[in-house]
Amino acid sequence: MGAEKQACMIIGAAPLDGRKLFKEFDPRHYYVICADAGYETALDAGVHPDLVVGDFDSAKELPPKTVKYVSLPVDKDVTDTMFAVMKGFNLGFNSFLLLGCLGGKRFDHTLANLEVLQYIREHGGHGIMADEHTKIFLLHDEKLKMTSMVGAGVSVFPYNGSACLVSYLGLKYPLNHEQLSCGCLPMGVSNQIISDPAEVRVHNGSALVVVGQ
Structure with missing residues (x-):
């Protein structure tokens, strides 16, 4: 069908x-x-x-x-x-x-x-x-590649658990194998894409990635 x-x-x-x-x-x-x-x-x-x-x-x-x-x-x-x-x-x-x-x-x-x-x-x-205005992705031990989106906002939140391990490429505030934890400082909020392509990689755990223009 x-x-x-x-x-x-x-x-x-x-x-x-x-x-x-x-x-x-x-x-x-x-x-x-x-x-x-x-x-x-x-x-x-x-x-x-x-x-x-x-x-x-x-x-x-x-x-x-x-x-x-x-x-x-x-x-x-x-x-x-x-x-x-x-x-x-x-x-x-x-x-x-x-x-x-x-x-x-x-x-x-x-x-x-x-x-x-x-x-x-x-x-x-x-x-x-x-x-x-917004796209939401749920990543688990995988990466999200973003092309032609320079200037867009990106926020990342740990999901379905206590923490996730992430890296960012092409974002204003890069991270390299940093841990985001539930209930702690919201380090993943209000980032921005500054180069093309950009990437959010979740090495371990699950994360909600919110991308908005």
């Missing part, structure tokens, strides 16, 4: 400027799954999803019968976004782009969506969470 496309785009209910974001991430190159009110976000940007899932507690109305959708119970053990990712895995995808999953009225949902990134990583997939 989604075999012709190499990656899965999940659109959540958080507000986003789809017309701007979809210029960078063309939905035609993705199998698009909307989670709940993400369907309305997609329609506003002229995107027609391949599938819609959710309990539709935040949506104004159910999708029309011409749209393929899976209706979920309100009382369940996973979020609509997590179910959408699980469905993507079932369809054979292991690369995911999460849009409409940052910000909005529910900060707890943003935190839950970071756990979705962790789920993708633990199941052998690759995930990016993005909005118009």
Whole structure:
């Protein structure tokens, strides 16, 4: 069903400027799954999803019968976004782009969506969470190479544990096998790319890397 496309785009209910974001991430190159009110976000940007899932507690109305959708119970053990990712895995995808999953009225949902990134990583997939200004990556014993991004801000946070060991190349404040620890001074915040390409390498542990223009 989604075999012709190499990656899965999940659109959540958080507000986003789809017309701007979809210029960078063309939905035609993705199998698009909307989670709940993400369907309305997609329609506003002229995107027609391949599938819609959710309990539709935040949506104004159910999708029309011409749209393929899976209706979920309100009382369940996973979020609509997590179910959408699980469905993507079932369809054979292991690369995911999460849009409409940052910000909005529910900060707890943003935190839950970071756990979705962790789920993708633990199941052998690759995930990016993005909005118009920010991209979030979860790295585990690997590196992130950034090209054509001089001037962009970079922040790195230890995740899913007490510490991570990192090195930076091409950033204003370089590090070489330095440890970032939870609950300590936030050494990883507000760095900046000063050369091309730049790189964040996680030698040990897990780190959230936040890149913003």
